[in-house]
Amino acid sequence: RPHTKRRTREKWWWVMTASSSEVIKRQTVALAASPSLAFNNLSHNGASCAFIHQTEVHFAGAPVVPTPVVGAHPVMSVKWLRTSMLVYSTTVAITFLSWDGAKFTELLSFPIPDRPVTPLRDRVARGIALLQKSNSVLVGSATGAVFMFHIGQNSVQHAHTLQGPCGIICDIAAAADGTTWACADESGCITVWQDTTQLFSFPQTGHPCVSLAFYDDCVIGAYSSGHVRVFSTKTKSKLVEITAHSRCINAVAMHPTLPMFATVAEDSFVRVWSFAAGCKDFRQHESIDAGHLLLTGVQWSGNDQLTLAAYDTPELVLLPVDSHGVGQQ
Numbered sequence: 001r002p003h004t005k006r007r008t009r010e011k012w013w014w015v016m017t018a019s020s021s022e023v024i025k026r027q028t029v030a031l032a033a034s035p036s037l038a039f040n041n042l043s044h045n046g047a048s049c050a051f052i053h054q055t056e057v058h059f060a061g062a063p064v065v066p067t068p069v070v071g072a073h074p075v076m077s078v079k080w081l082r083t084s085m086l087v088y089s090t091t092v093a094i095t096f097l098s099w100d101g102a103k104f105t106e107l108l109s110f111p112i113p114d115r116p117v118t119p120l121r122d123r124v125a126r127g128i129a130l131l132q133k134s135n136s137v138l139v140g141s142a143t144g145a146v147f148m149f150h151i152g153q154n155s156v157q158h159a160h161t162l163q164g165p166c167g168i169i170c171d172i173a174a175a176a177d178g179t180t181w182a183c184a185d186e187s188g189c190i191t192v193w194q195d196t197t198q199l200f201s202f203p204q205t206g207h208p209c210v211s212l213a214f215y216d217d218c219v220i221g222a223y224s225s226g227h228v229r230v231f232s233t234k235t236k237s238k239l240v241e242i243t244a245h246s247r248c249i250n251a252v253a254m255h256p257t258l259p260m261f262a263t264v265a266e267d268s269f270v271r272v273w274s275f276a277a278g279c280k281d282f283r284q285h286e287s288i289d290a291g292h293l294l295l296t297g298v299q300w301s302g303n304d305q306l307t308l309a310a311y312d313t314p315e316l317v318l319l320p321v322d323s324h325g326v327g328q329q
Contacts, residue, residue, distance in 0.1 A: 028317055028318065029061060029315060030315050031058065031060055031314045032314075033053040033056065033058050033068070033314065034311070034313055035051045035052065035053060035296055035297060035311060035313070036051075036052045036053055036054055036296070036311065037294065037311040037312075038075075038077075038296060039126075039170060039171065039210045039211060040210075040297060041296040041297040042251065042297025042298060042299050042307065042316075043078055043079045043297075044061075044080065044299040044307060045080035045081075045082065046083055047061065047062040047083065048061050048066065048080070049061045049299065049309075050078050050080055050086060051078065051297060051309050052078055052088075053068075054074065055070070055071050055075060056068050056071065056075065057069040061301075064101060066099065066103075066104060067103075067104075069086075069088065069097070069104070071090060073092050074090060075088055075089070076089050076091065076124050076126045077089045077125065077126045077127060077128055077139075078128075079129075081128075081130045081137065083099075084098060085097065085098055086104070087128050087139070089124075089126060089128070092123060093110060093111050094108075094109070094110045094125050094139050094149075095108070095110075096108045096109075096110075096137075096156045098154075107154070107155060108155075108156040108158075110147065112124075112125050112141060123141075123142065124142040124168075125139050125142075125147070126140055126142070126169060126170060127139065127140035127169050127170060127172035127184075128140075129172040130174060131178055131179060132174070132176075133178030133179050134150070134178070134195060135150065135151045136149060136150055136151065136159065137156070138174070138181060140166075140169030140170075140171070140172050141169060142169070143168075144164065144165070144166040144169060144185065145161050145162065146162045146163075146166075146169065146183055147160075147162075148161070148196065160196055162193070162198075164191045164193070164198045164201075165189065165191055165198075166184075166185040166189060166191050167185040167186055168185055169183050169184070170185060170210045170211070171184050171210060171211050171212045172184075172212065173219070174214065175214040175216075175233075176214065176216070179194055180192065180193070180214075182212055182233075184208075184209035184211075184221055185209065186208040187204035187206070187208070188203075188206060188209045188223060189201055189209070190202040190209055190219060190221055190231065192233050199233075202219075202221075202236075205223065205225070205227075207223045207224045207227075208223065209221045209222070209223050210222060210223065210224055210249060211249065211250070213252050213253065214254065215254055215261070215279065217232060217233045218231065218233070218279040219232075220252060222252040223249060224248040224249065226245040226246055226247055226248065227241060227242065227243060227244060227249075228244040229241050229242075230242075230279055230282070239279050240279075240282050244271055244273075245263065245265035245266075245271065246265075246267045247265050247266035248265060249263050249264070250264055250265055250266060250295060250296045250297070251263070251295075253298045254300075255300055256303065258326045259274060259276065259277065259279075259326065260273065260285060260326050261273055262298050262321075263298070264296070264297070264308060265295065266294055266295070268289065268292065268293055269287060269288065269289060269290065269295075270286075270290060270295065270298065270306065271284060271287050271288075272285040272286040272321055274326045286322070288319065290317075293308075293310035293313060294310055294313075295308055295309070295311075296310060296311045301318065304321055304322065304323055305318055305319065305321065306319040306321055
């Protein structure tokens with residue numbers, strides 16, 4: 001790659017596609033605080049982005065930017081559910097907030113159960129997903145337990161605590177059918193569930209599976225080893241393994257409508273992957289060198305745009321992505 005084209009300090013990025021390469025100018029959104037180094041540290045509700053900064057949750061991008069949520073304990077995970085509910089977890093509690101466009105209202109603060117004579121790490125909650133059909137929220141924990149909450153019209157209630165084979169949970173993702181979901185742990189094990197029923201597991205790999213996404217009946221897992229593995233819940237088998245990055249992947253984001261997903265990693269690369277129907281013929285669609293940025297979160301903020309968060313960088317990056325031809329293989 002020609003060194004003269006790598007002008008990241010001047011806000012220019014080198015983009016490589018399957019057939020060409022070009023230099024693009026990045027757009028940024030200034031932040032009041034910089035994102036922490038945490039897996040999946042960016043969530044988008046269509047109007048506003050939320051991210052973790054130490055013991056706080058900060059926001060950007062909306063016409064009315066919410067006031068930061070400030071606490072006393074480290075925040076481990078944050079996620080917008082639809083446009084009006086925010087869920088975040090700390091080392092002591094899982095909190096549900098309702099957003100009316102002007103202010104937050106707390107619906108529930110659920111204390112994470114503490115087991116006797118165990119380290120504080122066992123109280124960490126991480127990984128948040130919404131089951132559309134039952135209107136339930138799933139939150140993982142460091143004990144391997146998954147807490148299920150039922151969302152009412154103006155209330156949230158703890159409904160179940162599910163214990164499967166998972167160890168320390170890193171992430172949870174839900175499928176579009178509204179009932180199927182999966183959790184991934186620090187051993188690389190991915191367990192698939194149907195509502196409250198455990199179905200089966202894909203074996204551990206020895207490296208944490210830090211981020212999950214669904215496309216139809218396929219589970220996409222991103223690992224600290226830099227690999228992406230895609231599994232079929234229909235055949236209960238691994239479909240493909242991709243050596244995607246040279247360092248730990250920190251987040252994966254599925255495109256809202258197309259068979260395409262993005263990954264970001266500690267190697268400072270953004271990579272966009274596309275595939276054909278049936279989760280076949282995976283290929284690298286784009287590769288973007290972010291230079292000095294340690295990328296920690298990624299979200300689709302439109303059909304042709306990614307929003308990126310980087311550790312210790314007081315700005316979000318808006319990155320155009322050409323989706324022409326995707327889904328037509």
